[in-house]
Amino acid sequence: MANSFINASLPDTSDRMLFAVPKKGRLYDQCLGLLSSIGIEFNRKPRHDIALVTNMPIALVFLPAADIATYVAKGNIDIGITGLDIIRESQTENDVAELLRLGFGKCKLQVQAPLGHPVVSAEDLVGKRIVTSFINLTKQRFAELEGVDPEKIRTQVRFVSGSVEAACGLGLADGIVDLVESGDTMRAAGLHAIDTILDTESVLITNQHPRFPKLAETIKKRVEGILTARQYVLCQYNIDRKSLEMACRITPGRQAPTVTPLEQNGWVAVSVMVEKKLVGDKMDALSDIGATDILVLNIANARA
Numbered sequence: 001m002a003n004s005f006i007n008a009s010l011p012d013t014s015d016r017m018l019f020a021v022p023k024k025g026r027l028y029d030q031c032l033g034l035l036s037s038i039g040i041e042f043n044r045k046p047r048h049d050i051a052l053v054t055n056m057p058i059a060l061v062f063l064p065a066a067d068i069a070t071y072v073a074k075g076n077i078d079i080g081i082t083g084l085d086i087i088r089e090s091q092t093e094n095d096v097a098e099l100l101r102l103g104f105g106k107c108k109l110q111v112q113a114p115l116g117h118p119v120v121s122a123e124d125l126v127g128k129r130i131v132t133s134f135i136n137l138t139k140q141r142f143a144e145l146e147g148v149d150p151e152k153i154r155t156q157v158r159f160v161s162g163s164v165e166a167a168c169g170l171g172l173a174d175g176i177v178d179l180v181e182s183g184d185t186m187r188a189a190g191l192h193a194i195d196t197i198l199d200t201e202s203v204l205i206t207n208q209h210p211r212f213p214k215l216a217e218t219i220k221k222r223v224e225g226i227l228t229a230r231q232y233v234l235c236q237y238n239i240d241r242k243s244l245e246m247a248c249r250i251t252p253g254r255q256a257p258t259v260t261p262l263e264q265n266g267w268v269a270v271s272v273m274v275e276k277k278l279v280g281d282k283m284d285a286l287s288d289i290g291a292t293d294i295l296v297l298n299i300a301n302a303r304a
């Protein structure tokens, strides 16, 4: 059960859903962008980690991404955004409900070793020294490799809180486990990836028993609408009715295309949602079967 913040210098959050957002780091900008696109308005005073939303009964709580899953799991926070890696590392997956994958903060948790060394697979690091911020996931992976329980592994797994990639160069580790997106940080440290433990991205989570289930559902639907709008475009074109069946096979839409008769005899106008990443191919194919006036429009928001 979430507690309100009881402190005279803090705003009264007792009647508000507490929504945790990373206070800095890789997910921060994307989260603020998402909050703005779902219509959440707030004023955050400098150095304040709680901000009252002005147009919904919500209080935003800015927390380290690494702590958000734990707060949500324990019920101190009702809903939040964090990384899948953090949920798994904090072993809270059974205590939080994953509402939506958000499509940003995508990266891999990988075992890495110095280039030019004989270590070419994670098995080669069994019994050696590993440094990481992801102690639990690392121990689980080496437990699998060693065929024992995580607390019985021979591999020495040591925690550092950041700049993990420096550990091998400084002589503290034979290998590391850390997040990799572009691979630039890894390569700059003279490392290469030898195993992937997890593919991660940011997720919207709630407590299993949220205090404000209707409001949490509203947030989920709004976010879903924005994700759909980001993923799809609206494609409009004209086509001879004789080719309509073929055109509908090319652009079946999410549900079905909208078809409107044109004044021009035997022709129809089609309006249909198309996945953004496929739109070039779809336009080529439509053009090949004689479609004309093919237009592609961005979708600002959507609701199923």
Ligand SMILES: Nc1ncnc2c1ncn2[C@@H]1O[C@H](COP(=O)(O)OP(=O)(O)OP(=O)(O)O)[C@@H](O)[C@H]1O
Pocket: 022, 024, 025, 026, 027, 064, 065, 066, 082, 083, 084, 085, 086, 104, 105, 106, 107, 161, 162, 179, 180, 181, 182, 200, 201, 202
């Ligand atoms: N390079 C990256 N690309 C994409 N997502 C990332 C990347 N690095 C981290 N993330 C995601 O963002 C989350 C927060 O990581 P980030 O490095 O921003 O932490 P932080 O809050 O700044 O803390 P720290 O001070 O420990 O770095 C990670 O758990 C992961 O889900």
Ligand SMILES: O=P(O)(O)OC[C@H]1O[C@H](OP(=O)(O)OP(=O)(O)O)[C@H](O)[C@@H]1O
Pocket: 025, 026, 162, 163, 164, 165, 178, 179, 180, 181, 182, 183, 184, 185, 186
């Ligand atoms: O593959 P890349 O695109 O180079 O990204 C990977 C880096 O990003 C993260 O750190 P971040 O830069 O967020 O800072 P941190 O080391 O302080 O956590 C992660 O810990 C890696 O170091």
